[in-house]
Amino acid sequence: MDLAWTVIGAFTYLVLGYFFVLNSVYLATSIFAFGALRRYSMRMKSYNLDELVTSAGAPPISLIAPAYNEEATCVESIQSLLTLDYPEYEILVVNDGSSDSTLDRMTAEFNLVPTARMAIGDIDTAPLRQVLRSLRHPNLWVLDKDNGGKADALNLGINYCRTPLFCAMDSDSLLERHALSRIVRPFLEDADTVAAGGILRIANGCVVKQGQVVDVRLPRNVWAQFQVLEYLRAFLSGRMGWDALQATLVISGAFGIFKREAVVSAGGYATDTVGEDMELVVRLHRTMSEQGRPYSIHFVPDPVAWTECPENLRSLSRQRDRWQRGLFQTLTRHSVMLLNPRYGRVGLLAFPYFFFLEMLGPIVESLGHVSFMAMVVTGRVDLLFGAAFLGAAVVLGTTLSISAVVLEELSFRRYPRISDLARLFALAVVENLGYRQLSAWWRLKGMISALKGDVGWGAQTRRGFTAEGR
Amino acid sequence: MHLLGLPITDDLRSVALAFLILVIVVLFVLALGFGSYALLLRIRHDRREQLWESLEEQWQEPVLLALADPEAMNAVHETIRAPYRLHFVRFCVEYALRVRGKERETLRKLAAPYLPPLRQSADDADVAIRARAIQTLGALGLPTYEETVVTALDDPSPIVSMVAARALARHGHPLYASEIIKRLGRFGGWSRNFMASILASMGPESAPALRSGYANAEEAASVRTVIGYALRLLKDLEAADIAADIVEREEDPDLLASALKLLTVVGRPEHASVIRVRCVSEQAAVRSFALGALGTVGSDDDVPQLVEALEDPSPWVAMHAARGLLAAGGHQRLRDMVKLDHPRAALAEQLLLEDGAA
Numbered sequence: 001m002d003l004a005w006t007v008i009g010a011f012t013y014l015v016l017g018y019f020f021v022l023n024s025v026y027l028a029t030s031i032f033a034f035g036a037l038r039r040y041s042m043r044m045k046s047y048n049l050d051e052l053v054t055s056a057g058a059p060p061i062s063l064i065a066p067a068y069n070e071e072a073t074c075v076e077s078i079q080s081l082l083t084l085d086y087p088e089y090e091i092l093v094v095n096d097g098s099s100d101s102t103l104d105r106m107t108a109e110f111n112l113v114p115t116a117r118m119a120i121g122d123i124d125t126a127p128l129r130q131v132l133r134s135l136r137h138p139n140l141w142v143l144d145k146d147n148g149g150k151a152d153a154l155n156l157g158i159n160y161c162r163t164p165l166f167c168a169m170d171s172d173s174l175l176e177r178h179a180l181s182r183i184v185r186p187f188l189e190d191a192d193t194v195a196a197g198g199i200l201r202i203a204n205g206c207v208v209k210q211g212q213v214v215d216v217r218l219p220r221n222v223w224a225q226f227q228v229l230e231y232l233r234a235f236l237s238g239r240m241g242w243d244a245l246q247a248t249l250v251i252s253g254a255f256g257i258f259k260r261e262a263v264v265s266a267g268g269y270a271t272d273t274v275g276e277d278m279e280l281v282v283r284l285h286r287t288m289s290e291q292g293r294p295y296s297i298h299f300v301p302d303p304v305a306w307t308e309c310p311e312n313l314r315s316l317s318r319q320r321d322r323w324q325r326g327l328f329q330t331l332t333r334h335s336v337m338l339l340n341p342r343y344g345r346v347g348l349l350a351f352p353y354f355f356f357l358e359m360l361g362p363i364v365e366s367l368g369h370v371s372f373m374a375m376v377v378t379g380r381v382d383l384l385f386g387a388a389f390l391g392a393a394v395v396l397g398t399t400l401s402i403s404a405v406v407l408e409e410l411s412f413r414r415y416p417r418i419s420d421l422a423r424l425f426a427l428a429v430v431e432n433l434g435y436r437q438l439s440a441w442w443r444l445k446g447m448i449s450a451l452k453g454d455v456g457w458g459a460q461t462r463r464g465f466t467a468e469g470r
Numbered sequence: 471m472h473l474l475g476l477p478i479t480d481d482l483r484s485v486a487l488a489f490l491i492l493v494i495v496v497l498f499v500l501a502l503g504f505g506s507y508a509l510l511l512r513i514r515h516d517r518r519e520q521l522w523e524s525l526e527e528q529w530q531e532p533v534l535l536a537l538a539d540p541e542a543m544n545a546v547h548e549t550i551r552a553p554y555r556l557h558f559v560r561f562c563v564e565y566a567l568r569v570r571g572k573e574r575e576t577l578r579k580l581a582a583p584y585l586p587p588l589r590q591s592a593d594d595a596d597v598a599i600r601a602r603a604i605q606t607l608g609a610l611g612l613p614t615y616e617e618t619v620v621t622a623l624d625d626p627s628p629i630v631s632m633v634a635a636r637a638l639a640r641h642g643h644p645l646y647a648s649e650i651i652k653r654l655g656r657f658g659g660w661s662r663n664f665m666a667s668i669l670a671s672m673g674p675e676s677a678p679a680l681r682s683g684y685a686n687a688e689e690a691a692s693v694r695t696v697i698g699y700a701l702r703l704l705k706d707l708e709a710a711d712i713a714a715d716i717v718e719r720e721e722d723p724d725l726l727a728s729a730l731k732l733l734t735v736v737g738r739p740e741h742a743s744v745i746r747v748r749c750v751s752e753q754a755a756v757r758s759f760a761l762g763a764l765g766t767v768g769s770d771d772d773v774p775q776l777v778e779a780l781e782d783p784s785p786w787v788a789m790h791a792a793r794g795l796l797a798a799g800g801h802q803r804l805r806d807m808v809k810l811d812h813p814r815a816a817l818a819e820q821l822l823l824e825d826g827a828a
Contacts, residue, residue: 039598042597042598042601042602043598043601043629045598045602058664059661059663059664115819115820115823116815116816116817116819116820116823117816117820118785118788118789118814118816118817118820119785120785120786120789121785162789187661188660188661188664189628189632189659189660189661190659190660191658191659191660191661191662192659382483382487384487385483385486385487385490388487388490388491388494389490391494392490392493392494392497395494395497395498395501396497398497398501399497399500399501399504402501402504402505402508403504405504405505405508406504406507406508406511409507409508409511409512409515410511413512413515418509418512421508421509421512425505425508428501
């Protein structure tokens with residue numbers, strides 16, 4: 001029995017070590033992000049990007065937006081795409097066999113008629129039913145196909161894409177007017193760029209008119225509020241920091257831009273994973289490194305896609321479960337990259353971080369909680385020390401979240417009211433008292449589902465954007 | 471005594487506890503510091519915005535009057551207080567980037583007395599300060615600060631050199647074109663189309679310098695490729711013979727592509743013979759652009775070759791061939807393909823629809 005407790009005790013120290021390493025990485029990426037955001041802001045002041053892009057040779061872009069049962073948001077989203085401030089782009093909405101009125105709503109709103117268009121690529125996809133084109137907006141096309149999932153829909157879009165760059169996005173996201181001219185910057189500055197991702201922000205609570213967010217507000221729903229802070233941390237501290245280290249491993253499926261040729265030569269999106277966005281980026285890293293081709297993948301912090309986040313525990317838990325499964329599927333599929341110097345910083349830094357800390361983290365954390373509680377109950381923990389440790393964890397979590405708010409203030413200041421700032425500070429404290437633990441639990445469930453081989457997406461409900469805010 | 475399941479001495483326990491408490495205090499202070507910093511940033515930013523708005527409001531009317539009537543320039547200077555001189559320069563830059571000709575000249579004169587401090591900033595150790603100084607001097611200080619801006623083309627920072635190139639291109643003096651072309655190799659990392667657009671933005675006056683670079687076989691193929699794209703944007707008719715020469719002699723696929731694209735815009739019937747040779751190139755990209763060019767500069771005799779290329783295994787080649795066919799007036803051939811359910815009927819129908827000739 002004593003041996004068992006010794007093992008549990010030793011495991012608890014392992015959890016402490018994990019906690020220390022994880023937070024050190026968070027701290028390090030925040031510091032790198034601080035420098036990178038400062039440099040980015042100064043650079044944006046040094047040259048007028050919009051003038052640069054609109055007057056110079058902005059490469060034409062195809063926006064590929066898969067839509068599956070998006071009747072609540074598809075019209076607003078397409079309207080936002082039609083008002084983008086970019087010289088040359090076309091919109092390919094891929095209706096992925098929706099069973100609701102998505103196609104009817106789009107047809108009525110945008111005056112769609114059947115037309116002809118030849119596929120340029122030959123990635124295998126579910127069959128195409130028809131190609132429709134808007135009589136009102138010549139750059140709007142709808143590819144109507146049998147249901148095959150998001151990755152399959154994106155692959156069909158790539159087959160019909162005839163521009164050197166394509167932008168993969170969710171049809172329920174709203175792009176800001178300047179989003180394309182900002183996200184295309186890495187492709188102008190570095191000819192070796194094969195992919196770039198923008199930032200995702202939470203649209204819940206914001207006032208949306210004609211497909212554009214006109215008043216940024218924090219949502220009233222508490223779960224959505226937590227996600228606002230989470231997204232700030234993930235994008236401004238996390239992705240910006242990893243980008244500064246030139247080891248971007250994730251580009252959100254809701255808004256990323258890719259060199260078509262690179263994606264096609266890597267085989268397009270994988271249709272057998274729920275994390276097709278991360279899988280593609282990891283595969284691009286792998287393929288390009290193995291082929292010895294110079295390449296770079298970037299995160300750009302100011303092109304914004306606004307997205308509607310889940311507002312109830314059930315949807316949120318399903319989303320996190322799916323994200324964790326996607327992470328597991330991607331990292332195990334490309335495990336050859338783990339700690340492999342052949343893949344440079346990605347193999348030696350980013351991949352191990354995601355593998356050991358993000359993928360295995362929920363298991364370590366959950367077992368840590370259990371062993372810690374067992375030791376508390378059996379009197380094997382010095383209570384004062386335990387309380388002090390919990391206190392340190394809360395203060396550390398709060399500090400990291402507040403540092404993400406500082407990064408937001410240093411750079412983009414999207415939440416204009418002082419009261420929003422105060423609420424974000426309060427959330428930074430409160431989220432440590434339940435939300436983070438819940439999040440760890442959902443991720444653990446995701447790991448279990450992944451180990452069981454579950455590949456389903458789970459139903460998603462959309463409430464739609466609003467002109468009043470919510 | 472147990473700390474976390476494992477036995478521990480009293481002394482060690484005290485040390486561990488003290489360390490943890492110290493960590494909490496430090497983190498707490500850090501969190502408070504971050505929070506206060508965020509608030510300070512917000513307040514400072516709001517104040518700056520207010521100041522900037524009030525200054526803009528103050529300057530807008532007199533500057534607009536001066537743009538309409540340069541005699542009114544003195545009235546503008548009277549509104550600029552010493553601490554806000556650089557703010558005024560920034561105000562002028564924002565206007566200057568949107569206007570040309572006489573209006574830009576007026577803005578240049580308005581800003582001129584306040585530019586000398588920026589000459590020093592152009593040598594600052596901080597890249598962002600250098601870039602901003604060059605942007606400002608480039609927008610408002612040419613040709614007075616020409617030497618500073620041209621020197622910045624060789625700045626170790628690629629951003630500063632690009633800002634300098636943009637500024638010189640915007641000014642459009644033919645001499646600046648040669649300076650940029652000389653250093654095009656420095657911008658190798660930037661997108662070719664983007665660089666070509668910058669060169670083309672200098673206007674037709676820069677064409678002789680571009681042609682000279684394009685014809686120079688000693689120049690790197692990547693540089694000549696960019697120049698070829700710029701000449702295409704300028705629709706420079708005199709560059710057609712150089713492009714034909716490149717199509718005949720060179721083998722670099724990017725350079726060939728740029729020359730063939732240029733010929734699509736400015737080529738003449740006598741160039742068709744060199745283009746035809748490339749229509750059967752093993753490289754799909756070269757084949758594509760050659761077929762596109764042949765459609766524009768070729769004759770009726772070339773139509774069968776274009777029709778045949780519609781069945782090329784590469785859909786890109788087929789698309790360029792179809793476009794070539796449209797350019798050669800082969801609409802009826804495409805209509806027939808649609809009627810006869812040709813394997814490329816969808817392509818034919820699509821292009822006819824796009825051409826408005828279905």
